[in-house]
Amino acid sequence: MDGQGQGQGQGQGQDRLANRHQARTPLHAKALIEELDHKQLVVLRDGRKIVGLFRSCDQFANLVFQNPYERIIVGKQYCDLPLGSIYLVRGENVVMMGRVDEGREIPSTLQLVSPAEIRKAQQAEKEEQLIRGTMLKRLDFLDLE
Amino acid sequence: MLFYSFFKTLTGKEVTVELKNDLAITGILHSVDQYLNIKLNEIKVVDEAKHPHLLAVKNCFIRGSVVRYIQLPQDAVDTDLLHDATRREARNAA
Numbered sequence: 001m002d003g004q005g006q007g008q009g010q011g012q013g014q015d016r017l018a019n020r021h022q023a024r025t026p027l028h029a030k031a032l033i034e035e036l037d038h039k040q041l042v043v044l045r046d047g048r049k050i051v052g053l054f055r056s057c058d059q060f061a062n063l064v065f066q067n068p069y070e071r072i073i074v075g076k077q078y079c080d081l082p083l084g085s086i087y088l089v090r091g092e093n094v095v096m097m098g099r100v101d102e103g104r105e106i107p108s109t110l111q112l113v114s115p116a117e118i119r120k121a122q123q124a125e126k127e128e129q130l131i132r133g134t135m136l137k138r139l140d141f142l143d144l145e
Numbered sequence: 146m147l148f149y150s151f152f153k154t155l156t157g158k159e160v161t162v163e164l165k166n167d168l169a170i171t172g173i174l175h176s177v178d179q180y181l182n183i184k185l186n187e188i189k190v191v192d193e194a195k196h197p198h199l200l201a202v203k204n205c206f207i208r209g210s211v212v213r214y215i216q217l218p219q220d221a222v223d224t225d226l227l228h229d230a231t232r233r234e235a236r237n238a239a
Contacts, residue, residue: 030176030178031175031176031178031182031184031206032206035206041198041199041201041202043166043168043198043199045166045211047166049198061182061206061208071198073197073198078197091208092210094208094211095164095166095168095207095208095211096164096168096170096205096206096207096208096211097205097206098188098199098202098203098204098205098206099202099203099204099205100201100202101201101202101203104201105201106201107197107200107201110197
């Protein structure tokens with residue numbers, strides 16, 4: 001920070017900050033800058049999907065979102081769980097980020113359910129996968145091709 | 146910076162990026178940066194049924210650190226040129 005913009009009104013200060021951001025952002029961050037102020041879906045390393053208005057980023061792909069929500073889809077059901085107003089995702093957890101096509105955001109075949117229901121469905125799916133996993137392990141000795 | 150330059154020559158080509166979380170995405174290579182972060186356009190997830198979230202997404206940014214493989218079109222790669230460039234890079238580094 002070079003101390004420019006001190007004593008400015010906050011709005012102007014922020015403009016200046018934004019301009020400086022653009023002027024000094026090296027080319028390698030351009031890919032992300034282009035996506036600013038669009039609604040994005042982020043896939044995290046733990047498999048969670050977060051949708052929100054993309055507000056800021058840096059060269060590590062640390063990302064800031066406004067009014068984000070976690071989107072959970074289990075089978076034919078889905079639910080959007082709000083995550084608060086501002087959310088910063090640390091870059092190392094980011095797998096990918098894609099611009100969400102407004103209007104065709106949710107496939108019409110999916111049915112909106114309550115957070116409680118989606119949690120239940122999620123739990124059931126997890127248990128099913130666990131059972132399938134242990135079954136396969138037990139059958140391992142059969143040396144199935 | 147060899148592979149950065151290499152991938153830059155592949156922009157506009159269709160590639161398939163396989164990620165460490167076993168997600169595979171096919172798309173037109175839009176851009177690449179020094180970390181080999183990748184931007185794809187007109188993406189298609191290989192196993193679409195397993196990833197309903199991504200049906201609404203048409204372009205994406207992929208962090209370089211999560212990429213496992215990138216499948217390239219054979220005719221877009223000049224292996225002799227790449228070979229030469231590799232030697233040149235090695236010589237310059239020494």
